[in-house]
Structures are given as structure tokens and as C-alpha cells.
Amino acid sequence: MGYSGARGGLAAILAAEDLVRRKRDHAPAPWASTEQITERFRLAVDRVMGEAGLYHEPTAAAALRQAEGDPLEAAHLVRAQRSTLPRLANSEPVDPDELIVLRRIVPAFREPDGPQLLGRTTDYTGRMLERPDGQPAPPDASPEPEPVERTDEQRQPRRFLDLLRKLDLVVDHRGENGDAEPHDITRVPARPPAARSAVLATMARAETGALVGLWYRSILGPDGDVHEVTLGEVRHGRLPLRIRHPHTGNPVTVGEFRVTEAEAIEDLDGAEEDRTKFDVGYGLCLGHNERKVIAMANLDIANRRFGRQGPLEQLLLLTTDGLDSGGFLEHLKLPHYVTFRSMVERKQAMRAAADAGMGPRVADPAGRDCR
């Protein structure tokens, strides 16, 4: 009769899974509800949404809970979930000028068009660790604020890039590449040389730390094509999502989603570049993640300038995805004794060859034969 492979593997795996479930879900502490996670760990949820490339706060929150707070593992859970979902539609092209800002700062200009709106940020707060016992202190009992009418400029301030264009200080790339169909990195693998749309999409769902690390490497690393740039603008806000109505053919807004956006202003200094102007790099990602979009905007302009002549494009496209790098790293934990045995055999063969007097630096008779 045939061979039966029922040995310890399956039982051990099941036991390990059970251990996780018991410790995680039944720890002697209150259960973390999805609402708790979305409300209390907003930035973690946003980071998972961005790196997973799927906008839905409850899904990201559930993934974070299941992953015991590991954002990379959570992003993996969300992406695997997304793989099983049909694509209902491609949205109409979203114009980021429609962003309703929740936060907007313009570091390059003191008084740009529209407000310097700090919004919800801890940028200017001392990093003092707070360790409240029990419930946090109740908020100041300030009266319900008077509703104020929001002006259009306050809602959707003109972007800083527009001001630079008005001053004729920026290279205008609009229309240079026609209106090419965007590269869909979830369907068609992107490898260099790739369209910019592939690079932007890759960065938008890259692991935040990988993007920041790649950028920072240009500051202190031994190489790098990225310049330190001036930040034109950072925004966080809501964008409308529109699709075509199947019966009328007109666009319908089906909801809003939050994004973070950045513009990086590059001082052009190349031999074949227009030194009288600036160029601009662009960053945009799902959720609120300023670190990521600032790195992305820097890397976008660097990639347009230097990506092809150096390793940058390959680095961006192939090394920044958290699932790729994390997955490959973790696979090292799998058994490798077949491949390791093959390596050991070659080491032994080299020694045997050396013992037989045919070791390294074989003098070929051909060399000596020569006249």
C-alpha cells in the first residue's frame, strides 16, 4: 500500500494556531473592538490601509487586531482579502485639487493662497509620555463652537504648485506623455523600465519604513541620487470617489476617502536641465501618513531625474513592498536542508579536490603549452 505521510507537522501547526488564538483573543484583558482600534489607533489603521492598498477602516482595524498590532502582517491580511474581491469599477480620474483639507501646511511660503491649517497634529507638541491611570481627563468643557461658514479657499486652497506656475518658476510637464493608461501593478508586474504611473502606484502602497529608509540613505548613506528638497506643501484631507453611473453614463459620487498629499520642490542643476526653474515631485497615499508621502514626493522627483541612470528605479519598484521583502525574509525560516546539503557537498568536493592535488588555482596545461 502507499506511503502515509501523516507525521507531526499538521498537529504542531494546529497547536501553534490554537496557542495564538487563545493568547490573543482570550488574554485576561478587555477585547479590543473594531471601533476602539479605528478611533484610538487611527494612524496605525491608516498606515495599514495605505500599505495594503485598500481603503476601509474596519477591515484594516480587524487585520491589526488579528495581527496583534504588527502593521506589516496586518497589511498582508488585508491584501490577501483584497485578492479575493472583484473589481467593481475604476473610478473616474480624481483631481487632487478637489481635496477638502483637514490639515494643510506650506513650508516654502509664509503666506500662500489659502490657510496654513495645522489641523489634527502633534508636530508642535512636546513628546512627553503621558501615562494616565484609568480614564484620561475629560476635555475642557468648552461650549459647542459657533458654526462658521467655510470659504472655498479654506475648503480647497489653491495648491502651492499653481502659485509657482503663475510665477513661471517650475518646469511644466503636463501633457508630456499624453494621457497614457495607468499601469495597474496589481495585475501587471512592474519592473524597470516602467511608466511613472507604475512607480507612483508602487510607492503609494510601499512599506513606509522602506520608503523613508531609501530616502534617508541619500542623506547619510554611501550613495544616492536624491537631493534634499524644499517641501512645497503637505495636505491631509478627503477626496470624492466617483464612478460612472451604468444607466446614465454620468459620474456619481459614491463616497469620500482620506488621503495625504505632498509636493517636493527640486532645485534643478543638471547640465541639460533648465536651471532657471524648479521641478516638483509628487506624493499621495491612502489615509493619513505624512512621513510616507514626503518620502514619496522626494523619491518621485529623484526617480524622474536619475531613476534610469542609476539603481533608483529598480530600488523603488522591486525593494519597497513590505509584503515582498518581509515575505522573502520570513521564508528563510522554512526548512532548507535539501539546498543546504547541496552546498555542503560542494564544500566537501572542493576539499577532496584539494586533497587530490587539484585544488584551487588549477594551473592549466594549456597555459604552459603556449609557445
Next chain:
Amino acid sequence: MTVTTTDASAIRALLADVDEARGVRQEILDEGAKREVRRAVLSAVCVPGYQVPFGSREMPVARGWGSGGLQVTLGVIGPADTVKVIDQGDDAGVNATNLRRMIGGTTDCAETTDTRDATVIQSRHRIPEEALGERHIMVYQVPVPEPLRGVEKSVVECGRMHAEADYSKMWVSLYEDIVRNGLITASSGYPVEVDGRYVMATSPVPRWDVPRLHQAEHLNLYGAGREKRIYAIPPHTDVHPLTFADVPFEVEYAPDSYCKLCGSDDVFLVEGGPNGGYVCSDTEWCTRVREGDADIVAHRKRAPLGQLPDPRRRLVGTEVEEEVHGTVERTADTPEWALRVSEVGKVHGSGGAAAVPGTGPESGSAVSPSTGAIVAAWDVDFDVAPGEALGLIGESGSGKSTVLSCVVGDVPATSGTVRLGAVDAGRTDVLALPDEQRRKLRIDSMAVVYQDPAAGLNLDITAGGNIAERLTAAGWRGYHRIRRRAAELLDRVEVPLSRMDDPVRTFSGGMRQRVQIAKALATEPAVLLLDEPTTGLDASVAAGVIDLLRGLLAERDIAAVVVSHDFAVIEALTDRTLVMQLGRVVERGLTDQLFHDPHHPYTQRLVAAARR
């Protein structure tokens, strides 16, 4: 308004009906994705060994944990199939167990651990010892599908190498391996040439399993999820491990080893634990041998026992005499020149030809007044005949090296044509050829010696290996023949043969330049381009290199172009010379005439400077 309570909601009831009618099953790969996998598999089968990109989905297993193999399996499997999953040859390995659960839980196929019952076998790192037949599909989990990764880090360049079947870097790495270590040290995942075309990574399985890919009865599918590639070896396909014709491929072997459980000595064995000894990596086979349920005789016949390592055969392999030289047959309609350059120009920056007016010697500037572009060369004409050497002289920035770069193909020319007598009897403008064909010309039709040896050599490999690169690119596959040819060439350029197996990085500048010259001459190209071949060398070393070049040019029927700012180099090597200034040819003539009776003010200045 009147509403029903949510408890009795019509909408919710409707939803429940819909779900019941549809039947919900947990899927990990939707139908669209499966179709895509099947399309990629079909392409892969049509082009054996070629890595077909596919839109790899995120799976519930980590990338690197078999997500590619899993997608292939889910893509090709059907209800009539029986699946076996192994990891390291072991059905009970944790990865195998994990994947088997996932496949079983989401498809209707049957499961087995018996290879004879299986139709689809998903595997990490092994091919079963049991015979495989046409009913079997092997699906391999591939962590790194790119076999060239070890020799080339740029994926763009790897893609080019595959497209052009330019695998000389791989061959050189094998050559260097033998030189340094006395044998090929590549272990598992040994590279193979599939169907005489693509070089492919073998998953990684041990070398022991590689011979079983050649002319296999079964279909092999390879899935790399992270790198988003699928490739295949269809049944009855030639699969040859990459090795020189006279250096045998070797499988894993340890003297006197056998499985301490079943006693087999003709299987792939892995270390048997802290007490030493070995055990079968294929646990199914091991169990069946012990139970007497295995055809041991047939197995022994397919075991690669003829490819066990044997140091005595390694370096005395049989001679191969299949090599060809890049010699050119001259026919009646072959032009008298070997290289003809017509109206070649190069403009850096915008404007093209429109940038040219207002530049050149009369204007005293190479910068276009209209566009700001730099006109590095314009309207340069010359031809060179076999056995003739032509000089291109001028100060730095005169455009002479630019012209050479345009001819070579290192930079695209803005205008003009370049013809080679050996290519289509000189009728084809090589500037108009696709890059791939231009690069091929550099294997045996046109060689360059750069000022900087690092531009023409890989400093990290040996002198012999650098020459081997050119020879293997030209199709040489005999290790000993390659070494003999390399030795001849190095001897000719007076590099001591004792240095043949040293990395070029350890060589002096003059010696590096000699190696570069030897490499350039390796395939006897009809045209040799020398770009400042002695600049940067000490005077006495430079003199030696010039003498060497003069001797080589005199004894061969090569057409040479020598670019130099140094009149002594030009005078020593060439019969005729062009003088360039600010991108234009300002004077041409016999070299001794230009030196003794220069007409153009610029040439007179150059000569005067040279005589100081």
C-alpha cells in the same frame, strides 16, 4: 411613515435568500486570477524556460512561502485531480502541510502522499524519486527565478541578456569558478539551458534532480509569486545544465553514503541528525522501500549515477573543436574599406541639426547660439581599409572620442551613417540597426580599446576570464580551448602567463591595458577602435603599449582607428590622420605630411606643441 421592524426586514430576508442560492465558498484566488495564471502557464509552455510575467495575487501565505506555486496549482487544478505537496521531499514538512490544507480547503481535488496516485505535485526543492509520467504536473515554488542575479544586479540588464541570449557573463562565472576552485561550486538551483535557448533557474532543486528535467515525460511548472514570474519545462524538452563541453556536470555525492533507514544509496540524501549518517530526503520513497513497495531496479536506472563527482575527469575533459573565428569572407562586392563613417554628428541637448549653425572652428565655440546645445561633432567622414590605421587627433573636447563612441554605439549619433565592410558588404547603416544587433557586432566585428581599462574589462575577474567573456559570447564552449586561446593572446601582449588567473584589479595600468588589447583581439575583429589607448600610462609603459599595438596592427589585417591627443601615438601607429577641432575635421592627410607640413593653423599649433 410606516416601516417594518428590522427584525423582520424584507431586505435582510432577501439577502439571506440570495446568499443561500449562490452558495458561499471561501476562495483564495478568484476566477479572473486563475485564468490569468493559466494564460501565463500556456505562454510559459510555448516558450520553455522563459520567465512569463503574471499579475501575482497576494495569497494567504507569505510571499516566499509558496505563493507562486500555490497560484499555479490553484490555476491548473480541477476536481478530477489528485494533489501531493512536498517540502524538501517530505509530505509532512510544515510548509507542505500548510499548503495542502489551503489547497484542500478551497478546491474539490483529492489529496495523496503517493506520487503514483498524484496528478499535480507541488514541491519545494525536490522532484520525487518515484518515476514521473505524462499524467504528472510538477509545480515548483520558486523563491528567486532569475538565474542571472548572481552575475548581474540590474533587472533591466538581466532582461536584455535573456532577450539577446547573451549569457557570456554566466559562462565567465563558471570559468572563474573552475579557475579559482578547481570545480564548479554552484550547488542547488543549478542553472540550465532549456530547449537550446533560455537559461533558467531550477527552482532550487538539488543537482541530483536536474538530469531528470531533460526530456522528461512530465510537465514542469515554476511559480515565483514575489517576483511575479511563471516559467515551464514542457515534456520532451532538452534541458542541459550549464557547463563547458569538456567539464562534466556533477550531482551531489558523499563516499559510502546510504540511507540509514532504508539502505538506499542511489537517492538524494540529507544529513541524518546529530548522530551522523544520512537519510532519504524523499520520505515517501524511503517508506516505500522499507515496505517493499518500490521498484528499486527501475529507480536505479534513472538515478544520475553516471554524474557522480570525479576529480579525475574534471579537468582533463575531452577536447572540443567546434569553435569558429570571426573571420570575414571577402567577396567580389566587398568594399575596399572595412569601416566607413559618413557625415556623423553628435549634438548634446536640444535642436539636433538645427543647433549646428554658428558652431565650429570659425565660430570658436561648440555651443549652439540658437539652442544652447553642445555640438560635439558634426559632418565627420572617413573610411579605413583592412591593414590600414587611421588617426583621429585633436585636443580634448575636439570631438574625436565622441565620433568613436558614435561608431561603437556607446552614444547615439545625431546624424550620419556608419558602415562595416563585413556587414552586408557595407550596404547596411549600422547606426540604424537595433541595439541588439549593434551589440552583437561588438562580439566579433568591431572591438574597442578604451583609455580606461575598467571600461573594457571587468576588473574583478581574472585576465583569462576577461578573454573568456569575449570567447564565450562568440560561442566557445570548450574550457581548455578557451584557456589555450586566452594564454596565446596574453602571451602575445606580453602578460606573464603566471598572472593569467589573477584578477585584473591586481594588475598595473599598463598590464591592464595589455589585457584589454588581448580581449579586443580575441575574436579577430575586422575593425579595431582605440580610444586614447596609452593616455594615463607612464611614458615608458605607454611606449611599450604603442610598440605592442604597432606590432599587432602590422601582423594582422585589421582596420584600426586610433584616437589620441598625442601626435607621437598617432605618428607611431597610423598612415593617415584626421585633425579635429571643435567638433569638425579641419585637416586630413598622410600622417607624416600632417606632422611635417601642417596647413591648418590649428594643426600647426598642435605640431608645435608636440615638438616642444
Next chain:
Amino acid sequence: MASPVLAVRELRKTFTLHTIDGRRVSSLHGVDLDVHAGEHVALAGASGAGKSSLLRCVYRTYLADSGSVRMTTSGEPIELTGLPDRAMARLRGREIGYVSQFLAAPPRTGPLETVAATARRRGLDREQARDAAAAALHRLNVDESLWDVDCGVLSGGERQRVNLAAGTVRPPRLLLLDEPVSALDPENREAALSLVDSLVEQNVAVLAVFHDAEVMRRLATRVVLLADGTVSRDGAPADVLGEAA
């Protein structure tokens, strides 16, 4: 009578020195001259009269401003002044020998190799070329022990003999000699001169500049006297040199 191997007509040469404010230095003012096969024509005249310039214009080391230099080889006469560079280079290799008073032999190659290289350009194969080179070196008394020594270490006289051997190996149709024996001792000088003489007997056309009038008297068929860049006398050595002396 057969057409001359070399026919020079109305040859003019002026140098424009751009590095010295475009100064013009006149050299040849219309030279007419014929050299037939088997004829040895010696150029005489004061220093600066244009003797070397004339040889160099014929060899195309100088580009003549105007006039004609025709050479007859096997067929129709060839106009050298307008000949494409490559054709001129080939003609030099096959048909014209040029021996100057300076060493033309490249450094770091031995005499035998240097002379053999010229012989190969004149159409001999590798073996024949070495044999011919050996014979030429023997004839000029170049010690065999020096044959594969770097030419750079040879004495002035030895170099000149190597030069001469290279210029005369596999005799060219036209031999141009510019003071080829100036550095030789009397014995070797005799060997050299007798070599030149034997070449004339083999029908080589020789156009030569010798410092020494006695040599001209002995060897030349004709002597052409140059003065101020033009031919002032052309005749038998005794006639021309007699008056000059």
C-alpha cells in the same frame, strides 16, 4: 624613349607659418625634373636651395602648392599631387623607397623585423620577407648579432644602414635618398654606395641628395643643380659639378 619613372613639372611649394603671424616661406619656385628607370639623378645646390623639400614633395611628406609630380609604374602615369591619401600610402609601401638621414626605424623592434616589415609591404610573404631582410642587412654589413636588438640602442651609423636596408629591400621602382650615408664610416659607406649603384643597374630610378660632390660624380647619371627653389642646371655630373666646383 620610355616615359620617365618620375616627371616633376612646375612644382611650387611655399610654407605659411600660422604660428608666426602667417609668415610665408618660399621653398620651390617651379621645378621641372625627370628621372628615368636606371637613372641616378643627384640634386645639388646650396643649403636651403630646396633639395630636401623637393624629395619630400615627391614623397608627399610635403604637399606641393601647384605643379605636377607624375610617377609611371606599370601602366599609365599616376599624378601623385592629387592622389588620395590611402592610394599614396599604398604606392609608397609598394613602389617608393625613401631613406632619410634620420632613423625611421621604430624603437623596440629589431633591424631584421623592421626591414622585413617593409619587404612585406612590398608584397613578399613572411618567409620571403625575412630572407630578403637578412640579405639586405648582410650586404650593408649589419652585424647579425644586432638583428633582433632594439633599434633604439644602435649607433647612428648602424641605424642609417638599417634605414638603407629597409629602403632598398625588394628594390622599389623609385628610390629617394636624402643624405643616406652621412653617418657612415668609409668602409660601410662604400658598401652602401655600391648597393645604390647596383640598384640603378637593376633599373631602379634614384633621386638622391648627397652632401659629397665626389659621390655625385661617381654615382650620378645626371646632376640637377637647384638654386632659390628652381633648377638652374641639369646635365652630366662633370658639366654641372665642374662649374659648381
Next chain:
Amino acid sequence: MSEGMGREQRCALLAEAEPDELIQLADACLGDGARLRVLVSPEVGCITAQVREPVAAERFLLGDVLACRAEVELAEQRGWAVRLGDDRAAVLAAAVLDAEAQAGRDRAADVDDLCRAVAERGHRQAEREWAELAPTIVEFEELT
């Protein structure tokens, strides 16, 4: 067909409505026993967010937004709904309400009322939001 409100506007407002209010009203619409056909079963999927970035006006795919969709037929009128998130009951209800309004059935006016209420609620939310944000504007002294 209902007056005053375009179909796209209605769809957008139904997409913003709370699940409970949608389901309650849809249940009411179906209370008359009208025959309802489900043309597209409520399904959860993705809408790919396509962005035209402002630097080179190039389009790229930012990522997916989780959404659900349903389509029904009621009184020979097709009702269609898409909303963000994964509430399939809510989107099915929204499709029913779209059909109800489209068919001009008894509760079409209620659908319009619901939409207006949603719009009003959205407006109030925006006001509240701004009231919280406005104090975080950095006000510069006028330079004179």
C-alpha cells in the same frame, strides 16, 4: 420620475445614508408586495481609485476603496446602488430606493425626503468639522 433631484445626486446621497434608515425605508417600499428582481446580487468588491496627479497630469492607480454594489428591478424600473464599505444589506436597500424613486412609486417622495435629510446632515457635519479645524489656522500679523 421624481422632480428636483437628479439621479446621480440621489445615488450619491443614498450612498451616504445610514444603513438602518435605508433598510427601514426599503422594507416599507416592498411592503406593498411589489415584485422585486435582484439583477446584481449585493456584492463586496473594490473600486480602484484612479488619480490624475497635478505635476505632469498623469493618471496613476492610488489603490482600492472597499465598496459594495447591488442592482434590482422594481416595477419595471432598474434601481442601482454603490456605497463604500461592505454593508450588503444597505446597498441592496439603496438599490430598492433608487428603483422606487425611478419608478415614481408610492414612496418616491419619502426617498427624496431621505436624501434631503442626508444632505442636510452632511452640511451640518461639515460645519461642525470646520468649527473644530478653524482655530488651528496660523494667523500672521499683517505686515505694514
